[in-house]
Amino acid sequence: MEGKFAISESTNLLQRIKDFTQSVVVDLAEGRSPKISINQFRNYCMNPEADCLCSSDKPKGQEIFTLKKEPQTYRIDMLLRVLLIVQQLLQENRHASKRDIYYMHPSAFKAQSIVDRAIGDICILFQCSRYNLNVVSVGNGLVMGWLKFREAGRKFDCLNSLNTAYPVPVLVEEVEDIVSLAEYILVVEKETVFQRLANDMFCKTNRCIVITGRGYPDVSTRRFLRLLMEKLHLPVHCLVDCDPYGFEILATYRFGSMQMAYDIESLRAPDMKWLGAFPSDSEVYSVPKQCLLPLTEEDKKRTEAMLLRCYLKREMPQWRLELETMLKRGVKFEIEALSVHSLSFLSEVYIPSKIRREVSSP
Amino acid sequence: MEGKFAISESTNLLQRIKDFTQSVVVDLAEGRSPKISINQFRNYCMNPEADCLCSSDKPKGQEIFTLKKEPQTYRIDMLLRVLLIVQQLLQENRHASKRDIYYMHPSAFKAQSIVDRAIGDICILFQCSRYNLNVVSVGNGLVMGWLKFREAGRKFDCLNSLNTAYPVPVLVEEVEDIVSLAEYILVVEKETVFQRLANDMFCKTNRCIVITGRGYPDVSTRRFLRLLMEKLHLPVHCLVDCDPYGFEILATYRFGSMQMAYDIESLRAPDMKWLGAFPSDSEVYSVPKQCLLPLTEEDKKRTEAMLLRCYLKREMPQWRLELETMLKRGVKFEIEALSVHSLSFLSEVYIPSKIRREVSSP
Numbered sequence: 001m002e003g004k005f006a007i008s009e010s011t012n013l014l015q016r017i018k019d020f021t022q023s024v025v026v027d028l029a030e031g032r033s034p035k036i037s038i039n040q041f042r043n044y045c046m047n048p049e050a051d052c053l054c055s056s057d058k059p060k061g062q063e064i065f066t067l068k069k070e071p072q073t074y075r076i077d078m079l080l081r082v083l084l085i086v087q088q089l090l091q092e093n094r095h096a097s098k099r100d101i102y103y104m105h106p107s108a109f110k111a112q113s114i115v116d117r118a119i120g121d122i123c124i125l126f127q128c129s130r131y132n133l134n135v136v137s138v139g140n141g142l143v144m145g146w147l148k149f150r151e152a153g154r155k156f157d158c159l160n161s162l163n164t165a166y167p168v169p170v171l172v173e174e175v176e177d178i179v180s181l182a183e184y185i186l187v188v189e190k191e192t193v194f195q196r197l198a199n200d201m202f203c204k205t206n207r208c209i210v211i212t213g214r215g216y217p218d219v220s221t222r223r224f225l226r227l228l229m230e231k232l233h234l235p236v237h238c239l240v241d242c243d244p245y246g247f248e249i250l251a252t253y254r255f256g257s258m259q260m261a262y263d264i265e266s267l268r269a270p271d272m273k274w275l276g277a278f279p280s281d282s283e284v285y286s287v288p289k290q291c292l293l294p295l296t297e298e299d300k301k302r303t304e305a306m307l308l309r310c311y312l313k314r315e316m317p318q319w320r321l322e323l324e325t326m327l328k329r330g331v332k333f334e335i336e337a338l339s340v341h342s343l344s345f346l347s348e349v350y351i352p353s354k355i356r357r358e359v360s361s362p
Numbered sequence: 363m364e365g366k367f368a369i370s371e372s373t374n375l376l377q378r379i380k381d382f383t384q385s386v387v388v389d390l391a392e393g394r395s396p397k398i399s400i401n402q403f404r405n406y407c408m409n410p411e412a413d414c415l416c417s418s419d420k421p422k423g424q425e426i427f428t429l430k431k432e433p434q435t436y437r438i439d440m441l442l443r444v445l446l447i448v449q450q451l452l453q454e455n456r457h458a459s460k461r462d463i464y465y466m467h468p469s470a471f472k473a474q475s476i477v478d479r480a481i482g483d484i485c486i487l488f489q490c491s492r493y494n495l496n497v498v499s500v501g502n503g504l505v506m507g508w509l510k511f512r513e514a515g516r517k518f519d520c521l522n523s524l525n526t527a528y529p530v531p532v533l534v535e536e537v538e539d540i541v542s543l544a545e546y547i548l549v550v551e552k553e554t555v556f557q558r559l560a561n562d563m564f565c566k567t568n569r570c571i572v573i574t575g576r577g578y579p580d581v582s583t584r585r586f587l588r589l590l591m592e593k594l595h596l597p598v599h600c601l602v603d604c605d606p607y608g609f610e611i612l613a614t615y616r617f618g619s620m621q622m623a624y625d626i627e628s629l630r631a632p633d634m635k636w637l638g639a640f641p642s643d644s645e646v647y648s649v650p651k652q653c654l655l656p657l658t659e660e661d662k663k664r665t666e667a668m669l670l671r672c673y674l675k676r677e678m679p680q681w682r683l684e685l686e687t688m689l690k691r692g693v694k695f696e697i698e699a700l701s702v703h704s705l706s707f708l709s710e711v712y713i714p715s716k717i718r719r720e721v722s723s724p
Binding site for chain 2: 089094095096097099100102103104105106107136138139142151153154155160161164165166167170191192195196198199200288289290291334336337338339340343344
């Protein structure tokens with residue numbers, strides 16, 4: 001499923017939407033229930049042997065909706081309502097957020113999740129991505145470093161001031177003329193770490209691009225990272241807190257998310273390396289005892305569930321070892337705990353030494 | 363308390379820090395307990411008559427700390443530890459976040475709030491603002507529209523692409539060469555609304571500057587807004603959800619926050635007008651029934667507490683009437699509920715009509 005659609009494809013998509021709605025109308029006119037089949041996708045399962053098909057972006061099953069059963073009728077109704085709004089957006093060449101769409105028929109939609117699922121159904125049905133429907137998410141990411149690009153004609157010259165944060169563009173498909181002198185891309189989980197690196201002028205001494213999604217990454221940030229990887233072919237490293245939430249963020253960047261599994265090939269960063277922080281780092285970099293916080297019951301449950309994911313068994317057994325170490329020790333810590341040595345320990349010691357030893361990192 | 367410090371003042375501040383620490387050492391050497399007096403500030407009280415002094419930025423009382431009582435000893439200890447780090451930042455001309463400072467002595471500080479209070483004590487003691495201590499917060503705000511400025515030499519030309527979001531600068535005191543062709547400044551509570559206005563090319567048809575703090579505004583966003591007001595002398599309008607949280611955000615922009623009451627004159631926007639959404643708007647703009655959500659018990663309690671604040675009685679009785687209307691009706695709604703009429707109802711009808719009728723708005 002090629003993520004990038006040119007203008008011609010959006011006219012083509014409009015035509016396909018018309019053809020589809022016409023076929024539904026014809027079915028109804030001829031007294032037949034329309035039959036809408038929606039492929040099912042997933043990016044992992046709990047198969048103990050991990051000899052499943054999850055790593056491929058092919059469908060793993062199919063649902064067929066007709067008007068014979070009430071829940072399916074409701075799902076078709078929601079799909080058609082959202083499709084009508086999408087058609088209007090495409091015709092008027094305008095963009096809307098999922099929230100905007102919910103508020104156009106709040107009584108029918110009842111909850112934001114209903115709209116989100118309908119948008120997913122439409123993307124699967126027409127084999128496209130959300131932005132092809134002119135549905136945009138609020139961008140949350142920041143980028144800085146050895147990079148220049150344009151977004152819909154607007155110039156973003158991060159090179160011009162290496163330690164300035166620029167917002168990751170919302171209309172990622174309109175990014176072009178990507179030029180970089182970087183040697184690698186560093187993705188950091190948190191904005192406080194991003195700000196710390198900016199304050200330390202990290203990009204002055206390290207020829208790289210730094211990106212943050214400010215926590216759990218939004219679609220624009222993941223799509224932008226994927227685009228940079230496709231165009232620049234640079235190694236990508238990820239720095240997250242040593243806790244289950246940090247690991248979930250790392251796994252989402254690397255393996256994609258279940259909700260967007262249908263669009264995995266345009267959103268995940270397949271060769272991303274985990275730079276840290278590892279549970280084992282707490283000794284190597286002598287993180288003080290009081291910065292090691294006990295895992296909560298919720299932390300343990302989440303970690304145990306993550307250990308069962310097929311993609312870890314199949315592709316990253318070393319990551320599983322570190323997760324098991326975290327469970328055994330029963331403690332977690334934030335990246336900032338490393339600043340206990342000095343304010344710029346992260347920029348001057350930890351990250352550079354990890355990148356140099358990148359070959360040995362899992 | 364003049365917010366802007368030039369380089370000479372930071373050397374002067376370093377000297378004053380040295381003098382202060384010296385006086386503490388002399389006291390201790392001569393067997394006396396140091397006596398540290400910290401002025402107390404507040405930006406409102408619950409005085410029924412509202413004939414209090416809250417609107418002035420003068421201190422309202424004083425605390426005197428000595429080593430004679432354990433809690434005060436601990437407070438002096440924390441103040442001195444943070445002061446030492448600040449001294450190092452100023453000497454090395456580097457910046458740190460409150461989180462960075464916490465992680466330099468996690469065992470002593472025990473909690474982030476302890477560091478935050480010590481930073482407040484230091485600002486009060488030396489009559490300066492946080493950024494004079496080189497303590498920076500992670501910037502969260504976005505700005506777009508008819509504006510150009512520089513931040514530490516870096517050019518931000520929002521005019522160049524009117525509907526592009528630029529991050530509000532973190533080092534606000536290094537902003538200069540502010541040029542604008544705007545007729546007013548519009549502050550919106552939420553990023554989804556900011557994005558909606560960007561998608562609708564709002565700044566193409568309305569000669570204004572749009573700012574969002576992405577929810578509860580951080581210090582950089584409030585300081586940046588204050589700086590624009592001081593330099594450009596433009597009317598400022600604020601658009602928030604019609605609920606207690608939205609009103610709290612409006613009040614923080616306009617009257618400042620309790621925690622930063624000591625620095626109120628460099629952070630609040632005294633002439634800000636409340637553009638909406640008002641409870642009365644739900645009829646005027648026929649917000650559909652299902653978008654009117656019932657106030658929770660927590661909502662009611664917060665609203666009743668806000669009604670008691672002296673600054674509302676003294677300066678904005680009309681705002682109190684709208685809060686009372688909200689309580690009477692028992693419902694709240696989000697700004698996006700107005701999109702039920704059309705996707706760009708906010709940009710094309712609601713905001714322009716409100717701004718035109720600005721004279722009549724409370």
